[in-house]
Every structure is written in structure tokens, then in C-alpha cells.
Amino acid sequence: MAYETLLFEKTGHKAVITLNRPQALNSFNRAMMRELVEAWAAVKNDGDIWVTILTAVGDKAFCTGIDVRESAAEVAAIGHMERWKDVPGSRVTARQNGCWKPVITAVNGMCAGGGLYFAGDSDITICSENATFFDPHVTYGRVTAVEPVMLTRRIPFGEVMRMSLMGSAWRMNAQRAHQIGLVQEVVPAAKLMETAHAMADVLAELPPLTLAGTVEAIWKGLEMDRQAAMDYGLLVAQRNAFTEDHEEGRRAFAEKRKPQYKNR
Structure with a gap:
């Protein structure tokens, strides 16, 4: 699939979605x-995709949220933010798009502001040793x-x-993020994608509907x-x-x- 702001790869039962705006710290603009939305729909509707890895190009920033340059230009043009049809970032994650397939998020560098949507909505989050998390x-x-509630x-x-009130003055490092459970594993940057793929390979052997x-x-x-x-979980299990x-x-x-699973 060809995208302007993303890379999309599919190998076996794995998909990899890569945020690809490193020149803008992988912030999300309207195009992204x-x-x-399109990428998560593709994952949701493809029966051969059982697990997805979400990551980003570059080692400086995983995602810094909304592209403030684009939003500032819109505010200057219309005088207020009411013209945004949706809250910026309200449909950037799998969960927000009704996709229930497992997501492993691999964070390298800064994860800031709206970038926290991805960490907040991920099933398993891992990060490199140089990752930082903050809300400016x-x-x-x-x-x-929105991000704090998530x-x-x-x-x-x-x-x-602390993250919400201290803004850019305080950044949570990878070790602290691991201590409090925001991420499940911290690895050297060179091992980040290898680790993510190893986890995804395990999931790709399991029954996807389960x-x-x-x-x-x-x-x-x-x-x-x-x-x-508990009642809803029982219904899903019975199904x-x-x-x-x-x-x-x-x-x-x-x-x-x-077992040989067939997604049926």
C-alpha cells in the first residue's frame, strides 16, 4: 500500500505500520x-493479518502529537479550533478505529503530547533506552x-x-516508564525492532480470533x-x-x- 505519511509492510501474519514524517518529528497532520484510519481499516479487514507492530522512522522522535504548524495555520485562517470535525488524534489508534487485533508499539526517541495516544492504546509497548515520555x-x-484520561x-x-502539570519541564525516561508499567520492556535502540518482531512472531502462531x-x-x-x-467477557469467550x-x-x-490455526 502506498501512503504519503506512513510505511505499511505485511509479512506473513504480521503488519508493520511506520509513522514516516521524521522531518516533523513524526507529528500527525491531517494527511497522517x-x-x-485507512491503515487500521486495512489491518482490520485483512484476514491474513493477525498482529501489528506500530513504530516510527528515525531515532529522535517516535511521535510528538499533532503538527502544531498545521493547526496554527488553521487557527490563523479561521480564528478558532471549532472547524476540526474530530478531536485531533481521535482516530489514530487501532482501538479508536474498532480494530481488536493485537498491537505492539515500539517507541524510539520522544513520545510527546498526542503521541501518548499510541502508548495509551497499545496492547504491548516496548521502547528503546533513549525513549522519553512527556506532555507539553x-x-x-x-x-x-484527553491523553491523561487514557x-x-x-x-x-x-x-x-506530574506529566500533565509539568509540561515540557519534566520528561519521563525509559527506565521510569518501565517501572510504572507504561512500557513492558526497555531494550537498546539497535534491538528495538528485533524485540518487537520476536513478540509478534509469538502472537502470529496463536489463534487470531482468540x-x-x-x-x-x-x-x-x-x-x-x-x-x-465479566459478563461481556463471557459472551466473547462463548462466541x-x-x-x-x-x-x-x-x-x-x-x-x-x-495446532494449525486458520482464522476460522
């Missing part, structure tokens, strides 16, 4: 937001409201508030009360029990062989 909104007179589901409230069902049940459950979440892959897994276990 539109193309991310308040430094430049903007209320930070992060409160992943890291302690106090850490969210993986997607697990992702869906857990993420949707976050928006429900405890009992409703999965009628798939061919569920039966294949049962038979393979009984026959002591490796």
Missing part, C-alpha cells in the same frame, strides 16, 4: 490522521485533557498528574463496571468456542501436536 500542552497554554488506565494517577476476542473483552471491559465486564480454531486447539492439545 486520514491515512492511519500546558507549557504552550493548552489544556491537556493514561490513568495504565499508570498511577500521581504520575499522570487473540482479537481477548483484546476486545479486556479493552471494552475497561469501560464497564466489574460485573458487566469464540464455536470457531474452528477453538476446536483445533482442543484437538491439538489432546493429540499432543502443534
Whole structure:
């Protein structure tokens, strides 16, 4: 697939989406937001894609959020922000686009502002040793409201508030991000994609409908009360029990062989 702001690769049951605006610190402009919607739709609708790696070109910045130059130009032209049809960044992640296939996010360099959408909505996040995480909104007179809400589901409230209130003056390093659970593993930059692919290879051997069902049940459950979440998870599990892959897994276990899953 050809994109202006992204690279899209598919190998076996893996897809790799790479943010490709290094000259703009991989910030997302309107073109990238539109193309991310298209890319996640492609992942969602392709039965051969079972897991996706999300990363970015370059080692300086993974993503710094919305392209402020583009948004500033629009504000100057129209005098306010009401013309944005959607909140900038509201449809850049798999979860925001209704895609429940597993996502591994590999962060190298700065992950700032709206770039935190990707870390907040990822299933597994890994980063390089030089990665930093921060939210500069308040430094430049903007209320930070969306990214913190996403992060409160992943890291302690106090850490969210420190990041939100201190703006550009404080940056969370990779080691601290790992300590509090924002990322699951920290590796040397040279090993980042190798590690991401090793994880994806494991997932690509597992039943895709089961993986997607697990992702869906857990993420949707976050928006429900405890009992409703458990009830919904049970419904997803029951739905999965009628798939061919569920039966294949049962038979393979009984026959002591490796299962052959077919996404059916």
C-alpha cells in the first residue's frame, strides 16, 4: 500500500505500520490522521493479518502529537479550533478505529503530547533506552485533557498528574516508564525492532480470533463496571468456542501436536 505519511509492510501474519514524517518529528497532520484510519481499516479487514507492530522512522522522535504548524495555520485562517470535525488524534489508534487485533508499539526517541495516544492504546509497548515520555500542552497554554484520561488506565494517577502539570519541564525516561508499567520492556535502540518482531512472531502462531476476542473483552471491559465486564467477557469467550480454531486447539492439545490455526 502506498501512503504519503506512513510505511505499511505485511509479512506473513504480521503488519508493520511506520509513522514516516521524521522531518516533523513524526507529528500527525491531517494527511497522517486520514491515512492511519485507512491503515487500521486495512489491518482490520485483512484476514491474513493477525498482529501489528506500530513504530516510527528515525531515532529522535517516535511521535510528538499533532503538527502544531498545521493547526496554527488553521487557527490563523479561521480564528478558532471549532472547524476540526474530530478531536485531533481521535482516530489514530487501532482501538479508536474498532480494530481488536493485537498491537505492539515500539517507541524510539520522544513520545510527546498526542503521541501518548499510541502508548495509551497499545496492547504491548516496548521502547528503546533513549525513549522519553512527556506532555507539553500546558507549557504552550493548552489544556491537556484527553491523553491523561487514557493514561490513568495504565499508570498511577500521581504520575499522570506530574506529566500533565509539568509540561515540557519534566520528561519521563525509559527506565521510569518501565517501572510504572507504561512500557513492558526497555531494550537498546539497535534491538528495538528485533524485540518487537520476536513478540509478534509469538502472537502470529496463536489463534487470531482468540487473540482479537481477548483484546476486545479486556479493552471494552475497561469501560464497564466489574460485573458487566465479566459478563461481556463471557459472551466473547462463548462466541469464540464455536470457531474452528477453538476446536483445533482442543484437538491439538489432546493429540499432543502443534495446532494449525486458520482464522476460522
